[in-house]
Amino acid sequence: MHDDCIEADGSMYNVRILRNYCINATFHGLSSQTLLGGPAYFIRNIVYHVPNVTKHAANPSGMIYYHNTFAAKTDASGGASNYHFRNNLILGWLPSETIFSATTFTNYTSSDYNGFRPDSEAQHSFAWNSPPLDILKDYTKPHEQRRFKSLAEYSQATGQDTHSILVDYEIFMDVKKSDPNNLIRIYKAEELDFRLRPNSAGVDAGCSLPNINDDFTGEAPDLGALEVGRPVPVYGPRP
Numbered sequence: 001m002h003d004d005c006i007e008a009d010g011s012m013y014n015v016r017i018l019r020n021y022c023i024n025a026t027f028h029g030l031s032s033q034t035l036l037g038g039p040a041y042f043i044r045n046i047v048y049h050v051p052n053v054t055k056h057a058a059n060p061s062g063m064i065y066y067h068n069t070f071a072a073k074t075d076a077s078g079g080a081s082n083y084h085f086r087n088n089l090i091l092g093w094l095p096s097e098t099i100f101s102a103t104t105f106t107n108y109t110s111s112d113y114n115g116f117r118p119d120s121e122a123q124h125s126f127a128w129n130s131p132p133l134d135i136l137k138d139y140t141k142p143h144e145q146r147r148f149k150s151l152a153e154y155s156q157a158t159g160q161d162t163h164s165i166l167v168d169y170e171i172f173m174d175v176k177k178s179d180p181n182n183l184i185r186i187y188k189a190e191e192l193d194f195r196l197r198p199n200s201a202g203v204d205a206g207c208s209l210p211n212i213n214d215d216f217t218g219e220a221p222d223l224g225a226l227e228v229g230r231p232v233p234v235y236g237p238r239p
Helices: 151-158
Strands: 004-007 015-018 021-023 028-033 040-043 046-048 052-057 063-066 069-071 074-080 084-086 089-091 100-104 110-112 115-117 126-129 172-174 193-196
Touching: 052 063, 126 151
Parallel strands: 004 028, 015 040, 021 046, 028 052, 040 063, 046 069, 052 074, 063 084, 069 089, 074 100, 084 110, 089 115, 100 126
Antiparallel strands: 172 193
């Protein structure tokens, strides 16, 4: 794609973006520009070889990100309201970037039970920008800018992602990070296997989400788009 893989732009009321495989986009994976109240459910999508996964433009609200595999940074900046991340895998590939950044008008925006691969050379790996934490919501005052080197520092300061973990590409059956020295390379779906290795860190590391992951196979839901032991969706044209 020359722009975004999937755009929920300008939509409202129970929009569902489920089980998509998005690779090779030059701008974003999943766009909400804008979203008029939502909710918009982004569930079990795979995004690979894009500069950034999420596009929050024109002050969207009501985004739900559950059980996605994002092999790129997730920069949810731009100003948005009432959005939530659970059970996602978020792995960076470009050097020295902030792997996860959230900007929100509402302190009930939330994130937890995710797996992150930050770049060890990044000055800041996590950012959480919101009104002062003792204020529920504020659409007028500037956000407080908060930057953190580590997942532990970010979680302790914000109360977000307290159950989240660090992961790396070795958790997948056969996926390597995109080549930052060859940005125009076109990857093929058959080259990549995003299933989790059965004993990897992402297995059984998620939380229960009723009606979303009731069919998990282990002691708890796995992180990411594909549950160990469950069939892989058919992407593209069906037989």
